[in-house]
Amino acid sequence: MRLSRHFLPVLKESPSDAQIVSHKLMLRAGLVRQTAAGIYAWLPLGQRVLRKIADIVREEQDRAGAIELLMPTLQSADLWRESGRYDAYGPEMLRITDRHDREMLYGPTNEEMITAIFRDSARSYRDLPRTLYHIQWKFRDEVRPRFGVMRGREFLMKDAYSFDLDEAGAHHSYHRMFFAYLNTFARMGLRAIPMQADTGPIGGDLSHEFIVLAPTGESEVFFDKQWEEPVSRYVVDYDDKDALMEGFYNMLAPYAATDEKRDLPKEQKIGGDLKQSRGIEVGHIFYFGEKYSKPMNLRVQGPDGSEVIPHMGSYGIGVSRLMGAIIEASHDDNGIIWPDAVAPYKVGIINMRIDDEACTAAADDLYARLQKAGVEVLYDDRDERGGAKFATMDLIGIPWQIVIGPKGIAKGVVELKRRKDGEKVELSIEDALAKVTEA
Known part of the structure; x- marks a missing residue:
């Protein structure tokens, strides 16, 4: 592309309302322009990077055995009433009434919709395990959108959903996604640290966030020094359940990461193998068992003919948020330093x-x-x-x-x-x- 024919509106100075490096540089470099509070238009240069990030995410999901589909941005409120989340989710959900007085919502996530889609198609244990994913725009009505795409209201996310016959199978799906995430971030030049996390409004009892270290990060984290060492890729056999499980637990021991809300062991001191920094969340994975399949009446026939309620998990990556995280982790006084894999x-x-x-x-x-x-x-x-x-x-x-x-x-x-x-x-x-x- 000739720059004389490009649409690249760069700015000499940072806008006064931009607070963090990634927000300033994304505006100055002509990647995005704000159209409303927490909502951005992606200009040609930004769109090229966004597409490359999404392609890497897609390739690693496919490699881990996930299957891509595409769900709509608008969802029926009735689906969320089936799961019991419609009234519980909170004001972040943008609720809409259409011209026929049907209650709709702009999806902040897709657990209910994917459960309904799978429920209408799966009949027996032969239809499991399956992991389905899409890359789609989401909306969460943040009370104070800030930091550009790092905490916007509209954002592009990859969300995947696994369906398994039992808890052991669901844990295997979880471990597959765990390593797929590490490889996804490594390909983008990022060292992402898995951190035990709260499940929040998604629910469940097993969850990890993936944190990229950056001085402007939202959370203070403690981590083993091994996580500062660069890695190009984790070579794993996604079908080897035992090896994946062993690798998962070995990687998290003894102190993969924890946030400031969790107490460190009394004998642990900052220094030596234990490091302290701030970080940015770029991905989050959950196992939540029957939380959605049971109330939404998802049933399949088991190998012995009995009825089985599938166990589920969900796995999110902030695709648009990743662009901000990459810039926070890779820049200097003159501007952005794109890793080769995502450079426009x-x-x-x-x-x-x-x-x-x-x-x-x-x-x-x-x-x-x-x-x-x-x-x-x-x-x-x-x-x-x-x-x-x-x-x-x-x-x-x-x-x-x-x-x-x-x-x-x-x-x-x-x-x-x-x-x-x-x-x-x-x-x-x-x-x-x-x-x-x-x-």
């Missing part, structure tokens, strides 16, 4: 002198060759000062920058810059092309 473009080309025929010819040729190689490239061909172009590329966080200027072209070289560490090197166009294509 892999390479940014800066033509320092569009009025110089040699520069423009070299930049145009490199742009065409990168596109042909399937590399996502943003070409700054604007009639702007070099300083403005450098500032824009740093602000929006493109991982690789190739700078083409008259002096370099006269010597047959370009400057290749790695955004993550600022390292710069002069290379021939061929070598620069090979470097970024390989990367």
Whole structure:
């Protein structure tokens, strides 16, 4: 994409109402614009990142054996009355009455709807286990929406729901999602720490949050130092129940993480293996047994012919919230530093002198060759000062920058810059092309 044809409304200064780094940078870099309190339009650059985050989430769900579907944003209040949650959920639920006086709601979550869908289709134990998921917009009417997409009212979420014949099977589904989540966040360049958590309005008796460490995080957390070590991926066999269970408990022992509401053992002191920081929740998983299947009359025939009430779990990832968490964890004074896996473009080309025929010819040729190689490239061909172009590329966080200027072209070289560490090197166009294509 040529920047001269892009819609990229960057800002020089941070808006006065933006309080945290991710909110400031998302506005300045032209990723989002607020349209109402806690509701944002996703501009082209932000939409590209959002789609890449969602794709990684989707790939890891598929790898763990979950099956994708798509449920609507609006739900019938009658479904929530079946489960008993309609009156209990609270004012965060946006309740709506349609023109026929039917009570509806803008879904904050989908336990009731997915239970009804599965209830109408599943008949026997042969239909289990199953895990179904979708990636869909949700709405929770926060009393004080703030921090941009970190605590907005409308948000994009991946929510998955598992159905098993018994508690042991449900725990296996839980363990599968546990490792799928760790791998999801690792692919985005994030080290997410699983933390035992309250179940809140979802319900149940087993729950973990996944926390990304950041100074601006909502919660104070205590964790073992092992969680600071980088990891690329956990190699697991999702069908090996015993290995998954062993890996799950080994990973959480002795102190995977806890929040400030839970007492540390008296002999534990901050220091040594125990660390303290603040963190951002990016995912939450729950096992809640028959909480929804029983009141909503979900029954299947068991192997012996008897009636069985399936055990359920639910698993959420804040897809839009993840963008803010990634920025909080990966930025500097000049702007965003996108991990390669979610960057809107892999390479940014800066033509320092569009009025110089040699520069423009070299930049145009490199742009065409990168596109042909399937590399996502943003070409700054604007009639702007070099300083403005450098500032824009740093602000929006493109991982690789190739700078083409008259002096370099006269010597047959370009400057290749790695955004993550600022390292710069002069290379021939061929070598620069090979470097970024390989990367």
